[in-house]
Amino acid sequence: MTILVTGATGRVGRHVVDQLLARKAAVRVLVRDPAKADFPAAVEVSKGDLLDVDALRQALKGVTTLFLLNAVAGDEFTQALITLNIAREQGVNRVVYLSVLHADHFVNVPHFAVKSGAERMIAAMGFSATILRPAYFLDNDVMIRDVIANYGVYPMPIGSKGVAMIDVRDIAEVAAIELVRRDQAEGHLPSETLNLVGPDTLTGEDLAALWTEALGRPIAYGGDDPSGFEAQMASFMPKWMAYEMRLMAERYVSDGMIPADGDVERLTKRLGRPLHSYKAFAERLAKTG
Structure with missing residues (x-):
């Protein structure tokens, strides 16, 4: 029984592989460049990507369970649909899909709408699936550490409603638990959707206060206007993607990214330990400079 992990070289995927190996699972990964x-x-490496039909057929051959993670891209929806079709063609009917919290509500944000569409396809095709819907990755804030440290400003437009940021290690461990559970099941388990959230729902002002404490000097919240954030993102990513990040930030400000009742308790129980906190993350980054 083999589990195929896509997106295996990324932040979440690499942790998923490690968690699966710790659980003695047979793991295959699909990567563009096996040399890297x-x-x-113990990991079987298959070369290809999610638009390479021949490579997908080969990678999915003999697989029992698929972990589908595809990153934000202009052709993200096509990648997901092709992969799911090839998976069904190859007899794979067990899937864990990495979606996003509020995928069905933040419909003007392209990658949210894409993931909502993929969720619908998974349901319509009859997969035995766990849909994982993580909130904002707190690890994303590694990208803005220098801005925080050098300019004394937390620049991400989070707003005052609150966002339940989650550590990628928690996402990966839940994913591995679900992959193994489905892979080892004797029959077709009912599908399930899990909201993946951090232990605290934090506002922009809350985050500035946490960084103030971690760094030992005042850090201000940069405010809710996403214009500066979009410009900053556009300095190191395509402009269409920076604009998409702006749209996402606007929804954080207008709606927040708030857990449903019981989400934190369910995750804590499933993991058997407390969730990683943003406070610990900020303290760790502050110490490492």
């Missing part, structure tokens, strides 16, 4: 895939010897 530094995985343990």
Whole structure:
């Protein structure tokens, strides 16, 4: 019984692989460049990407369970639909899909709408699936650490409603638990959707206060206007993607990214430990400079 992990070289995917190996699962990964895939010897490496039909057929051959993670891209929806079709063609009917919290509500944000569409396809095709809907990755804030440290400003437009930021290690561990559970099941388990959230729902002012405490000097919240954030993102990513990030930030400000009742308790129980906090993340980054 083999689990195929896509997106395996990314922040979440790499942790998923490690968590699966810790659970003695048979793991295969699909990567564009095997020469750069530094995985343990126990991991089977398959070359290709989610638009390479022949490579997908080969990678999915003999697989029992699929972890589908595809990053924000202009052709993200096509990648997801092709992969799911090839998975069904190859007899794979167990899927864990990495979606996003409020995928069905933030419909003007392209990658949210894409993931909502993929969720609908998974349901319509009859997969035995766990849909994981993570909130904002707190690890994303590694990208703005220098702005915080050098300019004394937390620049991400989070707003005052609150966002339940989650650590990628928690996402990956839940994903591994679900992959193994579905892979080892004797029959077709009912599909399930899990909201993946952090232990605290934080506003922009809350985040500035946490950084103030971690760094030992005042850090201000940069405010709710996403214009500066979009310009900053556009300095190192395509402009269409920076605009998409702006649209996402606008929804954080207008709606927040707030857990449903019981989400934190369900995740804590499933993991058997407390969730990683933003406070610990900020303290760790502050110490490492």
